Amino acid sequence: MLTFEEKLAIIESFPQLQRKNVSLGRVNFHYEESVFDKKIVVHHLHPNGNGFVYAGRLPEYDSDNKGMVNIRDYSADALRSLIQSSIYSLSDHTEADAECSTAEGERWIGPEKHILLLVHENDLWNVYTGLNLEASFESHEEAEQYMQEEGFTRM
Structure with a gap:
């Protein structure tokens, strides 16, 4: 604690x-x-x-x-x-949501209920925690493998 x-x-x-x-x-x-x-x-x-x-x-x-x-x-x-x-x-995040609301966007939930968003942008697969970029990958498979290794599952 x-x-x-x-x-x-x-x-x-x-x-x-x-x-x-x-x-x-x-x-x-x-x-x-x-x-x-x-x-x-x-x-x-x-x-x-x-x-x-x-x-x-x-x-x-x-x-x-x-x-x-x-x-x-x-x-x-x-x-x-x-x-x-x-x-x-609690924020006015309509612009951020619009940027992240692509067809490829996926929500993942992990240990201790962390939520990550996986978004396909500019030929990369980006993992976001809120508005912060956590990681980028060249393929969906690499991003998915990373998420699973970290204990996340698709919502």
């Missing part, structure tokens, strides 16, 4: 989030550019390492009735991925 300080460092690496200190040493992080009424991405990160991230618009995550996912036992990579997905879900 990551410590409070480790989780805080990961969360603070997202410049689009604004820190808001709340009671009992807990911290919230807001995404002010949200196109929805929902602005809190990280809710009640506690010094004991417990906290929540908003995933109400992310069907691949098992969230509570408020759309929150408990991050107490999340790894660093899983936490980064969830926060990135949360911010993306």
